[in-house]
Amino acid sequence: MAFNRGPIPKQAAAFLAGKAKVTTYVSTGEKVTSQFAAHNLSLVPAIKPGSIIHDNASGSGTVTRLILASNPPADITIHATDIDQPFLDVLSADAAQHNWPVHVTSQKCEKTDFADAFFDYDFMNIGIIFASGAGLDGAREVYRTLKPGGFAVVNCWKRIGWMFPIMTVHKKFRGDAPFPAPPINWTDGQHLRKIMIETGFPEEKLKLESQDVVIELDEASGEYREWVEKSWAYLAGIGGWKPEDEEKWDEEVDMLAAVLKQAPTTKVEGGKVVLPASQWVAIAEK
Ligand SMILES: C[S@@+](CC[C@H](N)C(=O)[O-])C[C@H]1O[C@@H](n2cnc3c(N)ncnc32)[C@H](O)[C@@H]1O
Numbered sequence: 001m002a003f004n005r006g007p008i009p010k011q012a013a014a015f016l017a018g019k020a021k022v023t024t025y026v027s028t029g030e031k032v033t034s035q036f037a038a039h040n041l042s043l044v045p046a047i048k049p050g051s052i053i054h055d056n057a058s059g060s061g062t063v064t065r066l067i068l069a070s071n072p073p074a075d076i077t078i079h080a081t082d083i084d085q086p087f088l089d090v091l092s093a094d095a096a097q098h099n100w101p102v103h104v105t106s107q108k109c110e111k112t113d114f115a116d117a118f119f120d121y122d123f124m125n126i127g128i129i130f131a132s133g134a135g136l137d138g139a140r141e142v143y144r145t146l147k148p149g150g151f152a153v154v155n156c157w158k159r160i161g162w163m164f165p166i167m168t169v170h171k172k173f174r175g176d177a178p179f180p181a182p183p184i185n186w187t188d189g190q191h192l193r194k195i196m197i198e199t200g201f202p203e204e205k206l207k208l209e210s211q212d213v214v215i216e217l218d219e220a221s222g223e224y225r226e227w228v229e230k231s232w233a234y235l236a237g238i239g240g241w242k243p244e245d246e247e248k249w250d251e252e253v254d255m256l257a258a259v260l261k262q263a264p265t266t267k268v269e270g271g272k273v274v275l276p277a278s279q280w281v282a283i284a285e286k
Contacts, residue, residue, distance in 0.1 A: 006241035011249045015233040022060050022090045028231045029126075030062055032277045035213040036155055037063045037125045041070065043209070043283045044121065044151045049073035051120040055080040056142065057109050057127025061091040064102055079114070081107040110137035114145045122146055124154045126279075128192065134184045136195045143199040146286045154196065155281035156186040158210055162231060162275060165260040169232070170239040173252055179239040189280035201284040210280050216272040224273045228257045 131138025
């Protein structure tokens, strides 16, 4: 999925240039992915001493940071990999500053330089949907690099409460231009299960679960409007930026804030806008 086709508006560029992209992601999408990751870490046996762990498609280390905050054995090693350099740079800098046992490298999830049977755990938190071969190439690499007896935790979106409102604003301001959906429908979890089994994970050692989460955004302080604007900056480029997007930026963001607030799945409680999202997670033992 191409994230930024067309002329990027200056307002979006300010949120996406270099390190700003990382802070924009951390204050939007990661509010959800970190909840998924925290839950998913509780679905596998406690991390054993000496474990070698893959934070696969790590972003700036959502999974890594949660593992390190969980008081794991001191002798674990985490390998964090991704292809987006600003994210890797932020994680590398934090790892160096805090002396974390974390190695950060730029590697495609479909073909890494790790040996066969290298990892005890592979956490791929909202990464598989970006892997080639409709996720299969990423899943194969997870299987190849995992030790027998090791655990893979691979998840995908089930529902994102704000995608339909984003498409509504896209349609209003950009007419009939298509808003590309992922080529595969991941929403019922069956594709995730299928590719994990196709790579070789035994069916009887694979569990598929779903989890619903919410994010709560305060309206009066401007937190909700800011989240909407950053999410528009991060995601609206999927539909292809048009020159008019820069000129009509505030109108677009205002409309997204209004449409999202009125969406049937959104709740407004105690001055907070409450947005739902959910995941399918496969927990597989090799
Ligand atoms: C939704 S973010 C998830 C980041 C992080 N795991 C988290 O939980 O917040 C998806 C990540 O996948 C990375 N990515 C996309 N395609 C990839 C590929 N082919 N190989 C490795 N990483 C990839 C992106 O750069 C991005 O950081």
